[in-house]
Amino acid sequence: MPFINFSKDEIQCKIVYYGAGFCGKTTNLQYIYAKSEEMTRGKMVSIDTKGDRTLFFDFLSLSLGKIRGFDIRVQLYTVPGQVHYDATRKLVLKGVDGVVFVADSLKVQRKKNIESLINLAKNLAEKGISIRTIPLVIQYNKRDLHETDSEILPVEVLEKDLNSMLKVPTLSASALQGRGVFETLREISKLVVKDVSRKIILVDKQLR
DSSP states (O other): OOEEETTTTEEEEEEEEEOSTTSSHHHHHHHHHHHSOGGGBOOOEEEEOSSOEEEEEEEEOSSSOEETTEEEEEEEEEOOOSGGGHHHHHHHTTTOOEEEEEEEOBGGGHHHHHHHHHHHHHHHHHTTOOTTTSOEEEEEEOTTSOTTOTTBOOHHHHHHHHTTTTOOOEEEOBTTTTBTHHHHHHHHHHHHHHHHHHHHHHHHHHHO
């Protein structure tokens, strides 16, 4: 359930970017931060680990409208992709309202993509959340490399590996170039706002 800040008339929604190491999670957030208006964003916090990072910042979205008169503040997090940081990943998922799963299009990362998605489902389940019901978008990153490049997985293969059962929205992107980054953010934000609105209406009905 999102956090409602009554003093600021804001609903804070938490979106986590999840995926294997070096798939582009950090690059997504860095691009969004760099292109967001300074007056609407908070400070970016970076927790450095050995070879991987957890990033966080929040911003007041001016394009998502309001929920029951409350402004929507979006909190964006990344998780470390390395396997030995699983405890950190679980911690970052606490209170999550939506997930962007960033898949690496490189063929050498195919197995790690699948393992990371399974890990996401497992860690969500431990918190009583089903990967089938949480707002989820899959981003196929690193599509700036030529589609016919022998090192790149075709989108059809990524779909079969990661989305054949889930049937969630997918977007092709190049986080390095900024292509598809804000489109991904808009898609997951739209799903989260719809889900949060539904939950708040449900709570209102229960309190009456």
